[in-house]
Amino acid sequence: MHVVLEAVLRTCVAYFVLMVVALWIGKQVNSHTNYYNFALAITIGSFIANMGFDTNLHFMPMIASFIALVLIYFFLSLISANSRPFRKWLSGQPTVIIDNGKILDGNMKKVRYTLDDLNQQLREQGIFDIFEVEYALLEVSGKLSVLKKTQYQNVSKKDIYPTNLNENVILPKELIMDGKVVEKNFNHNFSKQWLEHELKLRNLQPEAIQYAVISSNGSLFLDLYDDHLKSPLDTE
Structure with a gap:
């Protein structure tokens, strides 16, 4: 009976810990959009199963390992959010x-x-x-x-109701990401000099731009770090 009660208690605690972690990083893990999200989701499942059902394993070391895993994921996410080269290496590319x-x-x-x-x-x-x-x-x-x-x-x-028909469809090209120019995506149609001219017309610097991309119809889309929104939507 003691073993049964211990398994039930461990399962309850493990489930509670899982819910806390899911509320914290659940959106990223559930998406499975890259390699380390996928690996973390599988590892979390293994940890929770062992914490709940394997009474031969000590519970506190398992909790400590689980928290360490989540913290590693958090710091990797933090680094990748601020470093595109690291993000490309960690998450992969299409x-x-x-x-x-x-x-x-x-x-x-x-x-x-x-x-x-x-x-x-x-x-x-x-x-x-x-x-x-x-x-x-x-x-x-x-x-x-x-x-x-x-x-x-x-x-x-x-x-x-056409206003500007453009039959030429191209693959969107990212020119600026996180304030940094993506050199390899320039070509004879959309050169670095062309981008500098477009930014000069708008009185902008690359560092002020979060995302700049040539859309499939050939138009330039810009998103600034400071969008000057008085009441931005927040559904959290």
Whole structure:
């Protein structure tokens, strides 16, 4: 009976600890959007199971190890939030599978991604003809993100009431992230000099910009660190 009561008590404490951790970092872990989130979710499950049911293991060392694991995750998240190179190394990057309607078999081999996988994930998004796809990226989470060719995209109000039709669809290019210029994404159409000119017109410096990206229709999107919002929405 003593063993049963101990198992019940350990399970209750383990569940309470898990709920506290879930409230703290639950959104990041549940998303499984990168490698270390996925690894942490599996490890947390193993810790909680052992804390609750394996009475041969001492409970306090297990709790200490569990807290240490969560703190390691927290500090890694903190570092990755302030360092894009570290974030790319820790979280991974998406892989381009289709570029300008062409299947990149070299990239597919690198990530061991087959044509059967590609066709299945396209069908899951309601695409049965690969000819409709302009760009496709395999995300770190394993999901396939697809940009259709212009003629196969869903109709929007902008199509019904066109103001600035642009038939050229490109893959969005990030030019500034976290106040730092992404040098490798410049090309002859969108050069560093072009970006400097656009920022000069707006009286902005790269350090003041959180995110700058060339959208799929070729327009420049800018998001500043200081958005000057008097009453920003907060759903927390």
